[in-house]
Amino acid sequence: MEVILEVKNLSKKFGGFEALKGVNLSVKKGTIHALIGPNGAGKTTLLNIINGLESPTEGEIFFEGKKINHLSVEKRAQLGLGRTFQLLxxxxxxxxxxxxxxxxxxxxxxxxxxxxxxxxxxxxxxxxxxxxxxxxxxxxxxxxxxxxxxxxxxxxxxxxxxxxxxxxxxPKLLLLDEPAAGLNTRETKELGLILTQIKKNLDVTILIVEHDMELVMRISDVITVLNFGEVLSEGTPLQIQKDSKVIKAYLGEEL
Ligand SMILES: Nc1ncnc2c1ncn2[C@@H]1O[C@H](COP(=O)(O)OP(=O)(O)O)[C@@H](O)[C@H]1O
Ligand SMILES: [Mg+2]
Missing domain, CATH: 3.40.50.300 (P-loop containing nucleotide triphosphate hydrolases)
Known part of the structure; x- marks a missing residue:
């Protein structure tokens, strides 16, 4: 399968604090790819760097094979990188x-x-x-x-x-940051169906940061788990649910 987005060895420092440490991420065209991880893991920072709101301290971002590090948010949007924000x-x-x-x-x-x-x-x-x-x-x-x-x-x-x-x-790739936040169970289910429809009918690849694990497990083709700014695990929903490293990282939070 064709890769639409490739993130290579991405790091981000805020002052002395390393929010992302050598992250590699490869999103395949036509998939729903979820990015999960405990609070503060670096998920929003990663989305912001991908769409150009923030620049990385180190590393490269490729969209459809083209390096986009130097491009503005607007230019990236023109190329087909779309996103919604946590605030309406x-x-x-x-x-x-x-x-x-x-x-x-x-x-x-x-x-x-x-x-x-x-x-x-x-x-x-x-x-x-x-x-x-x-x-x-x-x-x-x-x-x-x-x-x-x-x-x-x-x-x-x-x-x-x-x-x-x-x-x-x-957009060719839609970035979503916690779209289910503030939604009730019925609305969240509905959202899941709609995202699946968008993937199928509009040929849009989706990279979604989401806390609602039921939603993530239901709609995702691939899940990448971030923890303390590093990729902890990656796999299908089934693989991720069974991964002891992931379960440990989430201790104290509901999975
Ligand atoms: N602009 C910023 N300045 C300083 N620290 C930041 C900034 N943005 C995020 N951080 C820190 O980086 C870490 C990752 O944040 P974030 O990407 O928002 O995590 P997540 O979305 O996974 O909850 C957190 O510890 C957060 O406090
Ligand atoms: Mg966030």
Whole structure:
């Protein structure tokens, strides 16, 4: 299987503190790859370095075989590296549909010019956007809420909207940082199904940091376990559940 993301010998120091120590990670195209580990293990730091929010102290990052260390967050997004953040970043006072249209609009600079010239009254481009926005909303199961204000959605649906917005930017690899945080059991199940759908139907590879072990074990193809900034173990959900090193690292936390 083709590798979409390769992280080589990555280290990150915050002052004298080593948050990541020689991490190697290889994410295969078409998989859901989970990154787990106790609090403070370095998971968010690793995601931030992959998408360009922070720079590594040492090491290399390759996306589709191309070294991306020197590229900005925006440039990486253009190449197909998408992400959502722990904090919601949707526009509460826009409708669900408008939130997706804004993202689709932002993706298309061609559209920007075009809609300028076509004006508001007759705008086939906008109709195109709307169609595309609807089909994305369908994928995350939110099309029936298209006309509601985003701020009026329950937490679980806001999370889905946030993921939908990331999808509007057409990522090849989607980075998710604890998408199930704050969701109830039913919403978490739903999220798992939707992530599996996204992988299958949109051909998006997913690298997910997640605390909810039931979700991780249910949807992941591969799991990498970080502990104190180092890769402790890697394998399928079954292999990870049986790994005594992993169980030991999680003592005191629920697995
Ligand atoms: N900007 C920063 N400055 C100093 N220390 C940081 C910074 N960001 C993260 N850390 C430290 O690095 C370690 C890893 O953090 P983080 O990547 O957020 O862990 P995780 O997401 O696995 O819980 C933690 O000990 C955290 O306190
Ligand atoms: Mg974190």
């Amino acid at each position: 970043e949707i526009f509460g006072d826009l409708t669900v549909l408008e939130n997706i249209k804004v993202a689709l609009f932002a993706k298309s600079s061609w559209g920007l010019l075009k809609s300028f010239f076509l004006g508001k009254s007759f705008n086939p481009f906008e109709r195109e956007l709307e169609k595309e926005a609807f089909s994305l909303l369908q994928i995350v199961g939110l099309s029936h809420k298209a006309l509601e204000l985003a701020k009026n959605l329950p937490a679980g649906e806001q999370k889905l909207l946030e993921i939908c917005r990331a999808l509007a930017l057409k």
